[in-house]
Structures are given as C-alpha cells and as structure tokens.
Amino acid sequence: MWAYLVRRLLYYIPLYLCILLVLMLLLRIDVDSAVAAQLGKNATPEQIELKKQSMGLDQPFYRQYASFLGDVFTLSFDQRSWEQELPVGEMIRKAVPPTLMITIPSLVFTAIISIVVGLVCSFNRGRFLDRWLMIIAVLGMSVSYLVYIIIGQYFGAFVLGQRMGITPFEIEGYEAVFPPIEGSEGPVWVPWNWVEYCALPVIIGVVVAMGYDTRFYRAVMVEECARDYITTATAKGATSKKIMFVHMLKNAMIPIVTRVMISLPFLIAGSILVEMYFSIPGMGRTMINAIVGRDFPVVQATVSVFAAFVIVTVILTDVCYALVDPRVRLS
C-alpha cells in the first residue's frame, strides 16, 4: 500500500505544479490594475511601478513562480496580505478553526441523516413514505441556499428571540469553541459557544445538503436492493433492519465513501454564503475577500492549500476503498 501511495503522490506532483502555474498566470494577467487597486485612486504610473517592485512583481515570472513554490513546499506563508497586512499563514491558521466548527458537523449530520433516509426510501420504494420523502428532498434542493440562510437567520435567530423569547442562536458573530483560557493549559471546550454561533449555520447547511444527498443515497440503495444477496437474506428471514443496516449499508459503502471523501476538501474551503451572513471569520470569507480585493498572496496561499487538500483526499479515497471493500487491492 505504501508503494502505491508514494507512486500516486508522485503522479500528482506535476498536476499540482500545473495548478499553481495556472493560478499564478491567471493572477498576473492584469497585475497593474490589481496594484493600482491597492494604491487607491490617486496612484500615478510611477507609483504603481514602485509598488510592484516592492511586492516583487517586477521580477521575471519564473522567479516569482519558483519563490512561491519554495513557500508552498516549506509551508512558510510568511508573505503579508496586501489588504490586511497580516502574515498569510496567520490568517489561514485563524480562519480554519471557525470553518471546521461549521463544516465538520454539517458533513457528519448530513451524511448520517441522508444515508438513513436513503435506506428507508429505498426499502419502501414506490410507497407513500418514499414518495413524500423524495418530494420533500426535491423541494429542498430546488430552493437557493441563500434563501435558506436569509429565512433561517430571520426565523431561527431573530423571530425566535424577539417574538418567543427563546434565543439559543445568535443572529451573527463567532466566539471560539476552544478558546485559550487564562490559567488553564491549552484551549478549553466551551460547547455553548458552538450552540450559540455555529448550530444555526450547521442546521441550515444540513437542510440544504440533505436534498441532494438523500436522492443520491436512495439511488445507490435502490440499486443494492435489486441484488441477489438481498433476496437471499430476505429468504433466510433476516429482519428489515438487519438487511438495511448490515447487508445493504456495507455493500453500498463505495459510493458513500466517494461522496463523503469528495466533500472533505470543502471542509477547509468553508461556505462563503454562510460565513458572510453569519459573520463567521472562516476560510470561505477569507478567500472571497481576497479574491474581491485582488489580494494575491492570500489567493495564492488559500488556493494552493485547497488544491493540496483535494489531491490528498483523492489518494485517501482510494485507501478507503480498500478498507471498506476487501475486493479492492491497492497495487
């Protein structure tokens, strides 16, 4: 397996270098206007040129590329953000935890609920329950994410608090779930911070993703239902519960693993909309601010981290296949 992993990793290195190359080329299509945007409306061409020098943008492209590769492979994102003037590494380090507080629970809850609903639907396919659950799923996925956020924030946080006097969720904001507390060693878990600031975005995320995921898992399970081993298990008198959660689930693990694994990189990328509306200082917000503000160092660093995550995830997915299905051999 290790040989396989190393070989796959080596295959992906040229791809990764190409991604970084394309990224840097795209960012450098119109360097002057990006620099001018940083300098403001009164910048003269000479001032733009001087600024480019100070940013190293006057260097030949291959040098800029080599320098960036050096930063990526040594994981030293010390360059400062053009917009916020903070070291990029520090910005990423601060943005990842809030994002993970939203995305990990969203992924876990969505996967568990969708798989269970998918199983129930497939086992009852064509019946009243299946039809209603699928209608709800289609309705759910037909509504824009933004609508869920706006309505969720209004009713879930504001109306609940103002009209009913129950305020479990904050309208917006974020407090660390594992803040460093004076006098204690290392960070301390404050679960209510999670409830107040993260639970509502997570609920909204789960509701949105469930429509898509339920339909996908139902399709996978329906296919499994038609297999001979299910007929055999039924003939042998296995209970529905056992057939669904032991036999079917085990055999449907490959598409489940694929679906979950392809979601993993997005754990880091976060959700731009949720983070913007709930003022969560996560990666999605950092990335979109950097793109809008043409903050090259931050865009480069975040995209390179994200691309690396995608590659690692793809390799890990293969490993997971071998773990859940003994027929798969890594060679």
Next chain:
Amino acid sequence: MGTIAAGIRNFGCGILTAAVLAGAAHAQEKVAQLPIRTDGPKSLDPVQGSTTYDNMACAQIFETLLVNQYADPMKFEPLLLAELPERLDDGKRFRFKLKQGVKFHDNPCFPNGEGREVTTDDVFYSLKRLADDQYEFENWWLLKDTIVGLNEFKENANDGEPSTPADYSMPVEGFKKISDHEFEIELVAPVTRFEWVLTMFQTSVVPREAVEHYGEDFFRNPVGTGPFMLESWTPKKDMTVVRNPHYHEVYYPERNAWEREDRRAGLHRAAGERVPFLDKIEFTMFPQDQPMWLQFAAGNIGYTQVPDEYFPQAFDKRTKELLPEMAAKGVRGHANKLLDFIFRGFNMEDELVGGYTPEKKALRQAISLAVDLNEFNETFYSGLNVVYDGPIPPGLDGYPEGGRAPKAYQGPNLDLARRKLAEAGYPNGEGLPPITYYSNRGGNAPEQTELLERQLSRIGVRLDVQLVDFSVVIDTVNKKNAPMFSFAWSSDYPDGENNLALFYGPNESPGSNHYNYKRDEYDRMYEQILTMPAGSERTEIMVKMRDMLLEDMPYIGSMARERHYTINPWLLNCKPTERYYGWFKFLDVDDSKR
C-alpha cells in the same frame, strides 16, 4: 442575547453567584455596541487609511489638529490645538498653538509605559509621514504642492526603495518650530482647503516612538491621543476600544450649538459635560445588511444605517418619516444628505461629443434633456437620492436653492431635447453615430445603463455600451479615450471648491478633471476662490462657475445620496454623520432602556 444558552452555561458551571457579581460590575461599565457596515478597516494607521471604515476606526484612537463640530459638521473647531490657527500673510502662513497637557496613550513604546505629551515635533513628524513612500502614496495628494518644502522633502528623503522609511531628519522649509507647543506652517500659496485637510484623519498626530517600536505592525498597534485605546481588533470581524483614562479635556457641545430639531431629539442634554461617556465601544463588522438590520431590530446594536431594502420597514417611503411602530419602540430616525456628485461625464476633447461650439453644446444639452434622473432615483435608489443642478452637492455654498438652478438642461424635456438635437445637426438623431459609453460592470450598473439607453433612444440617440471593470473605466478615462462615462465623486471636505476643482483645466486627465474641461475664464475664477475666505463674494463666483458648467454641460447630473439612520432608545447623544467619525466620544448609553 443567548438567554437559554447563557443560563444553562452558568448553571452548568456552577458559578451563578460569580456571574451575578460580574453582571453587577458590568452594569456600572458603560458599553456601546455599534456597527461598521462592510468588513471594516484594513489598517489602523491613519496615514495608510483611505476608506470611511478606516476613518471610523482611526478617529477613536487618533486625533487631528482640527475637527468637525459635532452639532454642525460643516464647520470645524480646534481639537489638539488650543485655538483655531491664526491666518497670516493672507492665508499663506498659519500659526498654531497646541493644547497643553495632551498625552499619548500609555503604551510600552514609551519609557515606563507612560504616554508623553504631544509636541510640535510630533505634528511635523506626522505630516512628513504622508510624504513617506513607505506608506504607498495613498494620501500624499492631501499635502502635495501645499506646504513649502514638503514636495522637496518627499523627493530627497525617500531613497526610491519603498520598503525603507524616509529620512525624517531632513527639514521641511515650511515647518517653523517656535516652541514645543507653538509652530507655523508656510504654504506654497494660500489654499482655503488647508484647514479642512487638517481635520482629515490621515493627518492625525502619531508618536514617532510607537511607529518605530512596532514597525510594520504599527497598523494593528495604534497609539494616539484619542478618547479610546485599542483593546482588540480581529480584521473583518470586530474591534473593541476602551476609554483612555488620560484623555485631555473635551466637552460636549453647548446647548446653543444645536439646532431646534436636534434639541427636540434631546441631543443637547449633555451640554458642557466632559467626554467620553463610554467605557468601551464594541464594533462589529457587517459585510451583509440583513444581520446588521436584525441586530438593530433586536436592540443589540445602538444605531444603524438603514439599507435601502429595509427602508420601508423603518420609514414611510413617501414622507420619509419614521414609521409609528418604530417610534413607539422609542427608536429615533435621522437623515443625512451626503456630499455626493453622481453624474455621467463627457470627454470635452472627444470629436463627437466634446467641444465648445454651439452645435456641440446643443448635442450635450439634448442628451441631458432626454435623461430622467428621477426615474433613476425611483428605480435604483428607492427615491431616496436628491436630484439637483450643478456639481455642488446639497448643503454647500453654491448649491442652488431647492436644487434647481435658474438655467439648467435637466430632463426630461423631450421636445426641447429634440430641438437641441436638430440644432446640433442631428434631427431625430439622424446621422449621429452611437456614442461610446463606459461604465463599471459591477452592482446595478448594467441595469442603469439599460435605462439610460432606453431614455436616450426616445430622441434617437444610441449608445455603444462598454461595461468593463472599474479599473478599466478609470484607465480609459485617464487616457482620454472614453467619450462618455459614468462616475461619482464624494467631496473630500465640505467646500464646493472641491467639486469645482473637477473642471479646472490643469487637473485634466489623468487628473481629477476627467472631462478635460478647459475654459480660461473658469480657471481664473477657480484660482480666485481657491484663496478667498468663505463669504458671499466667494459664493457668487462659485455660482457663476456652476452656471457656466450648466451651460457647457460637460456632464449630465446630478444626484446625491441621502443616508437614513435609525437609533435605538438606549443609545444617547447620537447624531450620525459621515463627515467625520470623532463623534463617538459624545455617545452615551442608558442601559435601563435596553
């Protein structure tokens, strides 16, 4: 906030008593929660700031020599000065007296961590920073060509390498130190706006020790003389400032400084009291409007700018009066006219639409007469903008009474527009090629352009629309390649001169005269008002200049935004203005009204 969650947490932790005690202590502390619309400041170093949000943050921590008056922000008064500067040599020289006993915040950059007194050297150092190439030229325009010797300082003190600081030991001829608390500044020529420049937050006084101690991190370790000191700042999220215990003596404006309407709102009640009243201000950044509006409606933030889409929830759209249900909750409304000049410009050097002959003027006048700005206002701004004639925005000398000048070519008047078009040699638009029109592609600019096209098509004028990035619009206009373009200008200081400068010949593109408007007579009048003190004589000349522009029509306009605010009953002394942001020190809270 978070009643259930907070309750369970306290119960779970078994520290209910401590929480009650902590609550009692909190009750004594006056804390205001305020919003910063968008994602807030990008730097807390005044010399690097340029946006409203930089201003809002810096103005709590740093102070300028002069400051806008809270009761009437169109006027200024001394802040770090003991009195208004003395004008000498007909405004070519200014003598300043610093207020005694003003100290910088306590900070580790000073010996023993104790802030020292502000002196003349600090003022000179702070002004020289604007000429330091290290700070990216963002604000150099404020003092460029203004102070004797400062241009030379910029040239000689910087070594051409933007990453190294300027040599601050080099003298500036126009800076004359009389004593630690007295100095003179000599100007290249008398410039009326100079005093306004000294109210701008970029000219705030900073201590050299702090800049050198924190180096490139000074922008997040600000040390000033302001009423508040930075406690924490998470960029794009929140910022907390706490009261400066050694703040110099500043008092709330006297009763008679307030207009009757302000007094009716109770703004005069703290007259003569020493400020600041608040112990702490917690700012939250809101890049999205809904959370900000909901936080306001929940009473969690003191005031808010009312986003256009929420306007009907707070105000009657027709009368612009606060809705009774809002008033019943004790919410107050407040409106501010902004010093905006929103227009569509012509390049006066363009072969098709430029020029000063009667035919060329008639063409531009025809186009202006075909445009219905009220329809733009209703469609895109909920009817909240102010439509007016001339380039001088509401509230300033030179603004026409009621917004209407005696002779203007404000549309819609399609009959006259058609006649003018015929005078220009294009009856019903025949023979007139499409006019190339540049506009930013962001926001609702594409929809605005469609409306413009539709309005102009009624007289047979067609546009060749170029929707491009804003940087491309600027670049094309700067290169004089845009025959017609869409822009807006927000006055840097409340003087019509700032807007009239947009048409001053020597400011032609790539300067701020994007229209490349050149009339010797206009330029002479501009040079005259530049050095004249405010008064009826100066206003008369400004009116003449305005009318000249209305006749020559180098632009179609004008509109200014009107900003509406709602204020929660627990926030006292609040009269929001965007002219300056040093007014947070006058705010107070009444926690019993929360």
